[in-house]
Amino acid sequence: MPAASAKATQRPMTYQDVLARDRRHPPELLGERTLDLGVEPIAASRYTSPEFFRREVEKVWLKTWQYVCREEAIPNPGDTHVFDLLNKTVIVTRQRDGSLKAMQNVCLHRGRKLVTDGGCKQQFRCPYHGFTWNTDGTFRENPFGWDFPQIDPGKFSLPQIRLETWAGFVFINFDNEATPLLEQLAPMPEHFARWRIQDCTIVAHVGKIAHANWKVCAEAFIESHHVFATHPQLNPTNGFESGQYDVLSDHVTRFMNPGGLTPSVHHEQLTEEQRIERMFAAGGRAGSRATFPPEPGMTARNYAGEVSRRNLTAETGYDFQDVCDAEMMDGMSYDFFPNFHLWGGFRDKICYRFRPLDHETTFMEVMLFRIAPKDKPKPPPAAFHMLGEEDLWSSATELGFLASVYDQDQSNMAPLQHGLKALGEGEIQFGRYLEVRCRHLHQMVDVYMAR
Numbered sequence: 001m002p003a004a005s006a007k008a009t010q011r012p013m014t015y016q017d018v019l020a021r022d023r024r025h026p027p028e029l030l031g032e033r034t035l036d037l038g039v040e041p042i043a044a045s046r047y048t049s050p051e052f053f054r055r056e057v058e059k060v061w062l063k064t065w066q067y068v069c070r071e072e073a074i075p076n077p078g079d080t081h082v083f084d085l086l087n088k089t090v091i092v093t094r095q096r097d098g099s100l101k102a103m104q105n106v107c108l109h110r111g112r113k114l115v116t117d118g119g120c121k122q123q124f125r126c127p128y129h130g131f132t133w134n135t136d137g138t139f140r141e142n143p144f145g146w147d148f149p150q151i152d153p154g155k156f157s158l159p160q161i162r163l164e165t166w167a168g169f170v171f172i173n174f175d176n177e178a179t180p181l182l183e184q185l186a187p188m189p190e191h192f193a194r195w196r197i198q199d200c201t202i203v204a205h206v207g208k209i210a211h212a213n214w215k216v217c218a219e220a221f222i223e224s225h226h227v228f229a230t231h232p233q234l235n236p237t238n239g240f241e242s243g244q245y246d247v248l249s250d251h252v253t254r255f256m257n258p259g260g261l262t263p264s265v266h267h268e269q270l271t272e273e274q275r276i277e278r279m280f281a282a283g284g285r286a287g288s289r290a291t292f293p294p295e296p297g298m299t300a301r302n303y304a305g306e307v308s309r310r311n312l313t314a315e316t317g318y319d320f321q322d323v324c325d326a327e328m329m330d331g332m333s334y335d336f337f338p339n340f341h342l343w344g345g346f347r348d349k350i351c352y353r354f355r356p357l358d359h360e361t362t363f364m365e366v367m368l369f370r371i372a373p374k375d376k377p378k379p380p381p382a383a384f385h386m387l388g389e390e391d392l393w394s395s396a397t398e399l400g401f402l403a404s405v406y407d408q409d410q411s412n413m414a415p416l417q418h419g420l421k422a423l424g425e426g427e428i429q430f431g432r433y434l435e436v437r438c439r440h441l442h443q444m445v446d447v448y449m450a451r
Contacts, residue, residue: 015244018258023302024324029191030256035247037439041427044420046442047213053359057086060338060448063175065184067340067353068092070202071100071168073381078120078135083172085355090161090172091115091124093135102161102172103137114158124158133158167198184251188334188342195327195344196318200369202381203348204398207365209389212413214339214356215441216420217364220409221352222335222437224257230408236270237261237300245436250337250444253437254344257331260301273300305329308347317374320346335437337444346371350402360417366399366406 019026046052068083074094082105083090089105091114107114107126114124114133123140125132132141137158142148162173164181166189171181182189210217220226224240231238239261247253291310294303305325312328313320320328323346332344341352351367372378385396393399393406420428430439 012239012241015242015256015258018239018242018261018301019324019326021299021301022305022325024322026324026326027194029187029194030326032244033246033248034244034433034436035440036432037247037436037443039430039432041429042439042442044423044426044428046445047215047417047420048360050359053213053356055449056445057356059451060445061086061356062088063173063178063448063451064338065164065171065173065178065181065336065340068102068170068172070381071165071170072201072378074100074118075380076120078122079118080115080121080135081118081170082115086357088174089113091158092163092170092172093121095136100163100165100170101136102163103158104161106158107131108156108158109142167192168200184249185336186252187248188252188336191334191344192342195346195349196371197342197349197369199371199374199378200349201372201378202367203370204368204385204396205365205382206367206385206387206393206396206399207363208387208391208393208410209357210362210364210410210413211360212362212417213360213420214354214362215445216413216416217354217362218335218339218341218352218441219435219438220412221333221341222253222255222441223435224255224331224333225434226412230412231405234405236274243434245433247436247440248334250447252334252336253440254332254334255437256326257333258301258326259329259331260299260304260325301325301329312346312371315373316371318371337441342369364410366393366402368399368402 016032019030066083066085068090069081069092073079074081074092077094077096077098079094081092083092090102091105092100092102095101105114106112107128109126109129109131112126112128114126115121121135123132123134130141130143134140137160139153139156142151142153145151162176162178164171164173166181166185173181223245224243227234227238227240237260239258242261243255243257245253245255298306302325305328308328309320309323312318327345328347330345333341333350334344335341339354343350349369351369353365353367355363355365357363382398385398387393387396393410394403396403399406430436
């Protein structure tokens with residue numbers, strides 16, 4: 001057997017093996033819960049067919065929970081956020097009693113988009129003819145009321161959209177019969193309560209258009225073995241082949257990818273000292289600031305975990321000394337079907353949102369969440385930074401070392417979409433384990449399609 005083939009057949013240590021070597025006991029929520037979903041091929045047309053996408057819009061996108069914004073983005077009465085999804089547009093507004101309300105963002109006179117930009121509003125006045133609604137959606141004024149005998153002001157309110165929240169995240173659903181948000185999110189609320197998601201704020205928010213189907217974009221972030229070819233600078237200390245892939249519920253999956261390891265026999269085997277040097281040179285979840293030397297016998301993973309614990313304690317005022325290395329070091333990527341992705345652990349939490357514009361164009365957003373300092377007012381969310389068609393992700397310096405990583409990720413998307421179109425009625429293949437989340441995504445699309 002050729003040497004390269006022999007390497008490809010060697011299964012590395014599992015994520016549970018990695019956890020067993022950490023110095024602190026991991027919580028039970030990091031246990032393995034995967035499923036075998038088979039190895040059937042996937043039709044390429046699922047990514048390229050306008051008709052398939054039309055059915056996804058009707059059956060999936062208008063029937064699932066959609067993350068809109070953070071509550072702290074609209075803290076005061078009248079504060080308004082505009083959310084657009086395909087052919088829908090929604091206003092989410094803070095009410096006088098502190099509650100939130102979502103309403104259809106369309107003037108009921110001639111159909112113009114009522115509000116084009118967010119901000120604090122005293123009323124919603126259509127720029128076309130001046131028809132006006134109160135911020136609770138009730139009708140306020142028709143400048144030409146004498147000519148509209150058919151309009152009953154008491155019944156001319158803006159249609160409400162279902163809205164529910166979790167830990168400061170605001171979600172809406174166009175389906176009034178949908179299962180409650182918290183039921184579908186489980187077990188994410190339990191897991192992220194441990195990781196202080198309620199104490200986090202957005203420190204970066206960047207968006208860019210990708211010329212690929214939304215599933216192409218999502219799949220780039222729900223498996224980690226693409227690091228091998230796409231992100232070579234991360235290979236020396238990224239244990240992608242020891243990652244764990246879990247299907248936690250119908251709507252929630254995750255991978256957990258260990259840091260501080262030489263990943264596999266595909267790469268040079270480094271000493272612990274070499275791993276430490278390369279890990280801090282590259283940045284990442286451990287950061288780049290180490291103020292004390294490793295203790296005797298510390299692995300690179302143990303050392304980076306301790307550096308991260310001490311740094312985060314100093315930054316936030318919270319005590320993290322009992323937290324295991326995995327929760328400080330590892331990539332713990334959760335996704336909530338169909339398009340909300342949030343990383344766990346205690347360090348910066350990456351959040352992705354993918355909104356389709358058509359069957360081969362996607363609006364991709366990256367947000368970074370960070371635990372705010374203890375006993376201090378939570379700062380407002382970072383301003384949104386929209387990148388232009390020719391702008392590189394690496395120009396978004398607020399994303400730190402991740403910015404250039406996203407340039408590498410996006411470099412695959414348009415060529416992948418082109419290749420899928422070239423396949424026509426052909427098929428693609430997913431791995432049984434490493435790409436189980438990709439397969440699960442398609443199976444959930446099918447579940448909604450069949451309803």
